[in-house]
Amino acid sequence: MSGILGKKEGMTQVFGPDGKVIPVTVVSAGPCTVLEVLPERSALKLGFGEVKEDKLKKPRRGYFAKLGLPPCRVTREIPWKDPDSVKPGARLDVSIFRSGDFVDVSGISKGRGFAGMIKRWNASRWPMSHGHPEHRRTGALSSSATPGRVVKGKNMPGHYGYERVTVQNLQVVAVRPEDNVLLLKGAVPGPTGGLLLIRGALKKKSAAEQEKD
Numbered sequence: 001m002s003g004i005l006g007k008k009e010g011m012t013q014v015f016g017p018d019g020k021v022i023p024v025t026v027v028s029a030g031p032c033t034v035l036e037v038l039p040e041r042s043a044l045k046l047g048f049g050e051v052k053e054d055k056l057k058k059p060r061r062g063y064f065a066k067l068g069l070p071p072c073r074v075t076r077e078i079p080w081k082d083p084d085s086v087k088p089g090a091r092l093d094v095s096i097f098r099s100g101d102f103v104d105v106s107g108i109s110k111g112r113g114f115a116g117m118i119k120r121w122n123a124s125r126w127p128m129s130h131g132h133p134e135h136r137r138t139g140a141l142s143s144s145a146t147p148g149r150v151v152k153g154k155n156m157p158g159h160y161g162y163e164r165v166t167v168q169n170l171q172v173v174a175v176r177p178e179d180n181v182l183l184l185k186g187a188v189p190g191p192t193g194g195l196l197l198i199r200g201a202l203k204k205k206s207a208a209e210q211e212k213d
Contacts, residue, residue, distance in 0.1 A: 002096055003078040003199035004030045005048035006182065008107070010192050014173060014183065024173050024183040027105075029198055030093040031180060035067055035075060037083050044080045046092070047072025048195075074195060094175050094182050101172045102204035106197040107190035111162030121155045165189035169204050 006029030013021050036045040051073040053061055064071045069089060080086065097103065117123040117138050126134040138157065142150045167188055174183040188196060200206060 002080060003197060004092055004094065004096060005032050005046055005074060005076055006030065006196045006198055007049075008188060008190055008192055008194045008196055009181075011187065016173075022173055022185055023187075024185055025188045027182045027184060027188070027196060027198065028180055029182045029196075030091075032092045033069060033072060034086050034088055034090045034092065035069060035072070037086060037088055038077070039083050041077075042079060042081070042083060043077050044083055044086060045075060045077045047075050049073030076197060078197065078199065093177055094180055095177045097172050097175055097182065097198075097200075098206075099172055099174055101206050102169050102201035103172060103184065104166055104168045104199050104201050105170055105184065105188045106164060106166040106199075107188060107194050109161050109163055109165045109189045110191050112160040114158065115160035116157045117155065120157060120160045123155070169201050 006027045009026040009028055011023060011025050013023050016022050030048070032046040032048045034044055035047050038045065047069070049072055051071050053064075053071050056064075056071055061071065067088070086092075112119070116136060118125055118136055123138075125136050126132060126139075128135055141154060141156075142148075167186070170188070171185040172182060173185050175181075176183075182198065184198075190196065
């Protein structure tokens with residue numbers, strides 16, 4: 001288990017070895033600074049992004065001063081298979097991955113504000129013929145006598161998006177350490193410029209493990 005923090009730059013396309021077009025997301029990943037090693041939780045605390053010290057609140061400035069490390073814009077704790085092999089202050093970059101690896105990407109999805117049933121839950125609409133009393137409104141909410149109330153968890157109109165989403169098993173198409181860039185096959189959650197957590201896939205073997213098999 002390993003991972004790195006990054007920023008979504010947008011989507012483009014590249015050509016594979018067979019000449020077919022591959023849609024990819026460009027991610028600026030790392031370099032990340034190891035702030036703390038947490039062996040009791042098998043995790044590392046990473047910092048990502050540069051920020052001026054006067055932009056931080058006093059507790060945050062004191063935290064980085066205690067560590068003796070330059071301040072970072074974002075800090076996150078991520079699971080790590082062997083945290084004792086990494087020292088505080090070390091720098092992690094995209095070279096921890098290689099082409100052919102599979103990763104799980106977590107981010108905050110785009111916020112869409114208040115949305116109705118159809119957009120939020122992909123519900124079916126009423127007939128659009130002339131004279132029908134309803135078109136896109138919510139249908140029946142619950143039974144009348146029993147239980148006589150709206151069941152908790154019922155799909156309803158409301159806030160849509162702006163929540164943590166994880167997309168699993170995205171393939172690493174290319175790794176460019178000189179530019180701190182990962183090319184991931186397919187789409188990842190969030191808007192351009194959104195923060196991403198890229199971790200080794202839980203349900204897929206890495207390229208090195210596949211070669212051993």
